[in-house]
Amino acid sequence: MSHNNISIAKGFDIIxxxxxxxxxLILLLKRLGYHRDHGHWSxxxxxxxxxxxxxxRGPKQRETCQIVREMVEADCxxxxxxxxxxNAVAYSTQxxxxxxxxxxxRKNQHQHASFLEELPLGSSAHEEMIAWFxxxxxxxxxxxxxxxxxxxxHACWDQESIERVSQYLYPSPQGMILGNEFSHxxxxxxxxxxxTVELLLKGxxxxxPEGTHFKDKSGIKRTQCRVAWWTEGETWAEVGIFGxxxxxxxxxxxTITEGQTILYKDSPPVFFGHYWRSRSxxxxxxxxxxxxxxxxKGGELAAYRWDGEQTLSMDKFVSVSEDVSEDVSEDVSEDVSEDVSEDVSEDxxxx
Numbered sequence: 251m252s253h254n255n256i257s258i259a260k261g262f263d264i265i266x267x268x269x270x271x272x273x274x275l276i277l278l279l280k281r282l283g284y285h286r287d288h289g290h291w292s293x294x295x296x297x298x299x300x301x302x303x304x305x306x307r308g309p310k311q312r313e314t315c316q317i318v319r320e321m322v323e324a325d326c327x328x329x330x331x332x333x334x335x336x337n338a339v340a341y342s343t344q345x346x347x348x349x350x351x352x353x354x355x356r357k358n359q360h361q362h363a364s365f366l367e368e369l370p371l372g373s374s375a376h377e378e379m380i381a382w383f384x385x386x387x388x389x390x391x392x393x394x395x396x397x398x399x400x401x402x403x404h405a406c407w408d409q410e411s412i413e414r415v416s417q418y419l420y421p422s423p424q425g426m427i428l429g430n431e432f433s434h435x436x437x438x439x440x441x442x443x444x445x446t447v448e449l450l451l452k453g454x455x456x457x458x459p460e461g462t463h464f465k466d467k468s469g470i471k472r473t474q475c476r477v478a479w480w481t482e483g484e485t486w487a488e489v490g491i492f493g494x495x496x497x498x499x500x501x502x503x504x505t506i507t508e509g510q511t512i513l514y515k516d517s518p519p520v521f522f523g524h525y526w527r528s529r530s531x532x533x534x535x536x537x538x539x540x541x542x543x544x545x546x547k548g549g550e551l552a553a554y555r556w557d558g559e560q561t562l563s564m565d566k567f568v569s570v571s572e573d574v575s576e577d578v579s580e581d582v583s584e585d586v587s588e589d590v591s592e593d594v595s596e597d598x599x600x601x
Contacts, residue, residue: 255425257328258393259297263568264402264521265553266301266541267332268318270308270364274551275317277570282553290320296555299390301523302332302404302451306361307546311368315379328424331386332404333451333524338362339428340437342371342380351437357470384432387425388415388450391518398558405453405524406479408512415446453524454479454512456490462499464492467526467547476525479512480538493526514538519562521554529569536561545572 263282268275284291284298291298298321304314321327340352341362352358369376389403389412401407418436420429428436435441455474458464463473476491483489487502514520514537523542528549532540539562543552552569554562 255387255389256391256393257297257299258395259295260395261296262299262392262394262400262556263293263296263553264299264301264539264541264556266543266551267303267523267545268300268308268314268551269303269306269334269546270311270314271545271551271572272308272310272313272317274545274570274572275314278551278553278568281568281570282555288324290324290326291317292321292324292326298327298553299392299402299521300327300329301402301521301541302330302386303334303523303542304329304332305338305365306334307364309364311365312375312379315382319382322424328390329386330390330402330404331383331388331428331451335383335386336447336451338365339380339383339432342376343434343437345434351434361468381430384428384430385422385424387422387427388412388419388447390425392556394556394558396558398560400519400521400556402521404451405522406449406512407514407516407520407522408449408479409516411446411449415443415450418443418447449512451524453477456506457508458500459504462497464494464498464500465496466493477512478534480514480520480534482513491525517560519556519560521556529564529567532567533562533564536563538562539567541567543569548572 265278279291282293284293300318304318305311308314318327318329322329337352341350341358343351345351369379389401392400392402416426418433419426433443435443436447438444454477456477457474463471464475466472478489478491481489484505485503486500486506489506490502520538522540525540525542526544526547527540528543532543532552539554541552541554543550545551550569550571552567555566555568
C-alpha cells in the first residue's frame with residue numbers, strides 16, 4: 251500500500267536500474283520469491299520498489315515497462331522516476347515554439363534509440379507510456395509495518411532540494427509527480443527548478459579543472475564528473491565518480507578547490523540507483539545502498555531486501571547476471587508481446 255510518497259509493507263525489495271533487461275528482471279523476481287498470477291508478479295508478504303531507469307539501452311523496453319506497470323497498478327510495487335524516464339518526457343514534449351524540451355541531438359537520439367525502436371515517437375503506445383511516466387513519483391519513503399523507515403530516490407537524497415522542487419510538482423496517491431500539465435521550468439537549464447530536479451534524479455556534479463576530461467562508458471567526453479554525496483572527502487579520488495579509467499590531465503590526488511559536495515547526514519537509510527556500482531562498491535556506508543549494478547553494461551541486476559534494519563548489510567543483496575536463462579519468457583503473459591509489431595512499424599529513421 252502506498253500514499254503520499256509513503257509505501258507501507260511487511261518487507262521491501264528495492265530493485266535497481268533495469269534499462270530494458272526484462273529477462274533479468276523476471277529471473278530476479280523469481281529468486282526473490284515473486285510469482286506471476288492474475289496478470290502480474292507479486293509476493294505474499296513483500297513489496298517491490300523500483301528506483302527508476304526502466305528504459306534505454308536494453309533489448310526489451312516495452313516488456314520491462316509492462317511488467318513493472320502491472321505490478322504498480324496491482325498495488326504490489328512502487329516506482330520512483332529515473333532520469334531516463336524524465337528525459338523521455340522531455341524528449342517527447344514540445345514548447346509553444348515547436349522545439350522539444352530535450353533537444354533531438356545526435357547524442358540524445360543515440361541514447362534513446364532502443365526505446366524509440368519499440369515505441370516510436372508519436373505512436374499511441376509511445377504516448378501512453380509517456381503519460382504513465384508523468385505519474386511516477388520522484389521519491390518514496392518506506393515504512394515497515396513492524397517499525398523502521400527508509401528512503402528511495404533515483405540518484406541523490408537532498409532534503410532541501412526535495413522541499414524546493416515540491417512546489418513544481420503535483421500531489422497524487424503515489425506521491426509527488428510531474429503530472430500532465432507539468433511546468434516547463436523543470437526542463438529550463440537557467441531555472442532553479444531544473445537544477446534541483448537534476449540534482450535529485452542525476453546527482454550532484456563538479457566541473458573538472460580546465461583542460462581535463464574523461465570518457466564515460468559510452469565513449470562520450472565529459473568535463474564534469476558525478477560526486478559521491480554519501481561520503482566526506484577533499485580530493486578528486488575521494489569524491490569524484492568517473493565511470494571509467496579514461497581520465498585525461500587530472501591528478502586524482504589533487505584537492506577540489508571549487509564547488510561543494512552534498513553529504514547525507516540524516517538518520518534513515520537511503521536506497522538509490524544511477525551510479526553504475528558493483529558488488530564491491532554498492533554499500534559505501536551503512537546508511538546508503540546503491541542497487542544499480544550496471545546490468546546494461548554487462549553487470550548484474552540487483553535488489554536489496556530491506557526488513558527495517560537501520561544498519562545496512564551486504565548479505566541483504568540478491569542479484570542475477572545478464573546471462574539469464576532463455577526460458578524465462580514462458581513466465582511472461584502472451585499479451586506482453588501481442589500486437590507489438592503494429593506499434594513499431596512506423597518509420598523512425600527521422601529520429
